[in-house]
Amino acid sequence: MTHEHGDGDLGHHEDHSHVPAEPALRVQALETLLVDKRLVDPEALNAIIDTYANQVGPRNGAQVVARAWVDPGYRNWLLRDATAAIAHLGYEGRQGEHIMALENTPGVHNMVVCTLCSCYPWPVLGLPPAWYKSEAYRSRAVREPRAVLAEFGVDLSPDVEVRVWDSTAEMRYLVIPMRPAGTEGWDEAALAEVVTRDSMIGTGLPLRPDDPEDRP
């Protein structure tokens, strides 16, 4: 099997006579039908899309992490009752009803996956990236997390314990990465800028301001 682009010609060998219409056409037809039947309101659809395209995303989680880095009381609350501590900053709701914070330490690296579907903490990270939902990530993260991390450019010492969390229930997991060197004295807003989405899934590390390639 080739994964290279430009193999579209192969597609012409397939029999398309039984292939359903393009999903774009199908969902458009379905939406029209449901609006006509008064099962959905187009303005509600626009509001849902606006929420996840523009309002809710990983900047929310970055605020949580930055607060935990500067405020030990908040950090302790977050580790004890993440759902409440996160709601305190205004982030709550669908796919984030029950959240646990997983703190990385020099000896423990946490990494989150959902092997069965695509469970992900929407209120703090938004919708999951395509790679998180991919067969490759779902199949490999539990069996060979270090090989997966290497593809993300994360190389951990063999004696660091990698803890993979498979989100099999309605608990959602937010990784609290370690605060990078070179950020001493920074305020919360500046710290939030070095917190990447992947560092809160556990497949990345925060940006390191002392590394010229990483400077935010």
Place this chain on the structure above:
Amino acid sequence: MNGIHDMGGMHGFGRIPIEEDEPVFHAEWEARVLAVTLAVGAWKRWNLDATRCAREAIPPAAYLQMSYYERWLSALTRQMLDAGLVTEDELRTGRPGGAGAGHDAAAPPDAETARAMLRRGGSTLRTIQAEPRFAAGDGVRTVNRHPAGHTRLPRYARGRNGVVVCHHGAHVLPDSNAHFRGECPQHLYAVRFTARELWGPDASAVDSVTLDLWESYLDAV
């Protein structure tokens, strides 16, 4: 269900498809599928467990051919047909069929209601009388069962020994709720398995996988 969705541990899917500066949606239609799915869900003719079950019921070969949001669209269509919200005729013609459509004519949720719904979410935490059987530190063994219906105990973690990390309280049981047999809440635990228990002697000696598992998935050891 021993479906293709239960892919933890499988080989052959290649490298992780990492994208630089990935957009939230790769096409407008993906956003519409997400929105229609969440909006129709507000009629509460089914629940999230049933929705996951509908996606898992897509035959394995078709599942792997579909993109993520194509699976959503396929499962949504199936669920609406099963619930009587739409008919085959309506899907074919694209026009409301009148009688038999099964809709009670209440107004659909508007934008404000939709935003409130997303903000509220749907907690699965319940209060039950039974005391939790296990506590943090207890050794447990997962059951080796292969139900034809929905379950959240993946194959790679069946019949394995682990240790309870924490108790999450009692939560709705997907195995029952997905099939409209009631919420049947049970105590839920985070259970940690060593990488070697799951993957054998070639796995790391220090790594682990933690899963959230309901009490009926677990036996004491």
